[in-house]
Amino acid sequence: MFYHKYRKIILPAAFLPAFLIVWELYVRVFHVPNYLLPGPAELFWSMIRLFTGGEVMKHIAVTMEEILVGTAIGIAIGLALGYLMAKLKLIERLVMPFVIIVQTAPKISLAPLFILWMGLGIESKAALVILVVSFPIMINEVAAIRSIEGNVYNLMKILKARRWQVFTKIEIPYSIEMLLSGIKLALTQAMTGAVIGEMIGAKAGLGYLLTLGSETYDIKMILNAVILLSVIGLGLYLISEFVERKALYWKVLDKSVIG
Amino acid sequence: MSSEYSVELKGLNKIYSNLLKEDTVALKDINLQIKPGEFISIIGPSGCGKSTLLRIIGNLDKPTSGTISYRDGADQQMGFVFQDSVLLPWKNVKQNAEFPLVIQKKQTKENEEKLDELLELAGLSEFKTALPRELSGGMKQRVSIVRALSYDAPLLLMDEPFGALDALTRDHLNEELLKIWQKTKKTVIFVTHSIEEATFLSDRVIVMSARPGQIKEVVTIDLARPRGDVTRNDPRFAEYNKYLRGIIG
Numbered sequence: 001m002f003y004h005k006y007r008k009i010i011l012p013a014a015f016l017p018a019f020l021i022v023w024e025l026y027v028r029v030f031h032v033p034n035y036l037l038p039g040p041a042e043l044f045w046s047m048i049r050l051f052t053g054g055e056v057m058k059h060i061a062v063t064m065e066e067i068l069v070g071t072a073i074g075i076a077i078g079l080a081l082g083y084l085m086a087k088l089k090l091i092e093r094l095v096m097p098f099v100i101i102v103q104t105a106p107k108i109s110l111a112p113l114f115i116l117w118m119g120l121g122i123e124s125k126a127a128l129v130i131l132v133v134s135f136p137i138m139i140n141e142v143a144a145i146r147s148i149e150g151n152v153y154n155l156m157k158i159l160k161a162r163r164w165q166v167f168t169k170i171e172i173p174y175s176i177e178m179l180l181s182g183i184k185l186a187l188t189q190a191m192t193g194a195v196i197g198e199m200i201g202a203k204a205g206l207g208y209l210l211t212l213g214s215e216t217y218d219i220k221m222i223l224n225a226v227i228l229l230s231v232i233g234l235g236l237y238l239i240s241e242f243v244e245r246k247a248l249y250w251k252v253l254d255k256s257v258i259g
Numbered sequence: 260m261s262s263e264y265s266v267e268l269k270g271l272n273k274i275y276s277n278l279l280k281e282d283t284v285a286l287k288d289i290n291l292q293i294k295p296g297e298f299i300s301i302i303g304p305s306g307c308g309k310s311t312l313l314r315i316i317g318n319l320d321k322p323t324s325g326t327i328s329y330r331d332g333a334d335q336q337m338g339f340v341f342q343d344s345v346l347l348p349w350k351n352v353k354q355n356a357e358f359p360l361v362i363q364k365k366q367t368k369e370n371e372e373k374l375d376e377l378l379e380l381a382g383l384s385e386f387k388t389a390l391p392r393e394l395s396g397g398m399k400q401r402v403s404i405v406r407a408l409s410y411d412a413p414l415l416l417m418d419e420p421f422g423a424l425d426a427l428t429r430d431h432l433n434e435e436l437l438k439i440w441q442k443t444k445k446t447v448i449f450v451t452h453s454i455e456e457a458t459f460l461s462d463r464v465i466v467m468s469a470r471p472g473q474i475k476e477v478v479t480i481d482l483a484r485p486r487g488d489v490t491r492n493d494p495r496f497a498e499y500n501k502y503l504r505g506i507i508g
């Protein structure tokens with residue numbers, strides 16, 4: 001009973017120590033130099049030192065800020081543009097060709113441009129995140145509004161509903177549904193955007209630590225940054241999945257990969 | 260325009276223009292007077308314009324020419340039941356049923372009590388908090404009907420509301436619909452493919468012909484009310500069905 005209920009936690013929890021022991025043994029037995037691959041114990045102590053040094057909190061905060069601010073603004077812009085495009089044919093005809101062109105180009109490739117324009121601070125990375133997030137949200141919003149059945153609008157017409165009632169009672173709920181099922185992907189992309197932006201040019205952030213580590217041949221710093229990014233990614237994923245489950249209670253949701 | 264009739268249609272035409280094909284004459288010279296409290300069925304071959312006619316009566320579509328007048332004038336309140344129930348998936352049964360009251364800001368205590376009665380009448384009392392995805396097709400359609408009745412519109416338009424249901428459920432819901440109709444005294448315009456359903460429910464059956472969609476004949480069904488199993492076993496019920504089948508051809 002107990003095993004079945006917590007199988008998802010027990011199995012990885014048993015696997016992790018085994019993995020760490022094999023890793024430690026491998027490093028010791030084959031005398032792998034620690035500038036190529038440190039053992040887990042050594043890595044663990046370097047992580048502790050990173051935190052007691054105090055600096056790392058600043059880097060985490062910078063990256064988080066870029067992700068969260070960028071995602072929030074990106075969602076707002078994507079929703080507004082997507083709604084307008086779905087509702088006004090003219091806007092769609094004007095904007096859609098450009099959307100397709102920009103959409104097919106890797107948006108990350110704009111990172112150097114943004115850094116030239118906006119400097120090494122948070123702004124350039126937040127702008128990159130906004131760009132990366134707003135496009136898929138915009139396209140999904142167009143699809144979400146288009147997917148509303150004609151008879152739903154007919155129902156509102158029969159009820160003599162006002163335009164803003166159609167907006168608040170029908171269009172907003174359908175947009176929220178789309179948004180919540182798209183937010184996990186948006187956050188993943190936001191994180192990639194922020195980190196790559198930081199790697200290309202920044203004064204702080206976990207991506208900056210990655211570049212710094214590689215420039216100074218500090219493999220422990222690289223590994224620590226990767227671990228921290230994974231933890232942040234996992235945290236964001238679990239939070240958005242929790243919110244999705246609570247808010248989309250009325251839908252049969254797919255089984256999640258984790259959690 | 261207002262009228263002594265619940266709905267009055269005069270010289271109604273509907274033509275769909277198409278760039279590639281010839282124009283479709285969906286409705287041609289439809290004249291019809293429907294009395295308050297009447298139960299009218301519209302029947303005819305697929306594509307003869309039944310849905311088009313109902314949509315025009317419901318103000319969801321404009322006629323190419325001709326006039327419609329309602330008893331309460333241009334802002335006539337109507338209920339519409341679609342073939343697929345069109346429930347909002349995030350609202351439960353109760354919330355879906357009271358949606359019109361929310362939209363029209365009529366959530367008075369009296370209306371809420373009436374709604375509870377309707378839910379009871381439709382056998383939905385125990386499912387008030389169920390979500391649409393947990394309901395069977397027949398239950399969804401009941402919710403849809405209660406929703407159309409919730410704001411007490413005197414005119415109820417139904418487009419093949421039971422078309423997707425099995426015969427047993429359909430018969431059962433037909434009887435329930437008649438009970439509700441007798442209690443609420445609505446005018447009902449009911450589109451169907453089923454001759455038996457039309458006979459069982461209606462005061463008058465409008466038979467339409469296809470291309471162009473015209474009224475072929477209006478048949479008055481003179482069977483006693485309330486109707487039920489007894490009606491279905493009445494030899495005259497079978498005669499009406501046979502007669503209607505003959506006209507439709």
Ligand SMILES: Nc1ncnc2c1ncn2[C@@H]1O[C@H](COP(=O)(O)OP(=O)(O)OP(=O)(O)O)[C@@H](O)[C@H]1O
Nearest residue numbers: 275276283284285304305306307308309310311312
């Ligand atoms: N929006 C439209 N544009 C062009 N033609 C249309 C449109 N809507 C309906 N028609 C045509 O008008 C005719 C009548 O259609 P309608 O849907 O009213 O038929 P119906 O009697 O309800 O058919 P069914 O029994 O299959 O539901 C059909 O020939 C159809 O192709």
Ligand SMILES: [Mg+2]
Nearest residue numbers: 309310311418
């Ligand atoms: Mg139809």
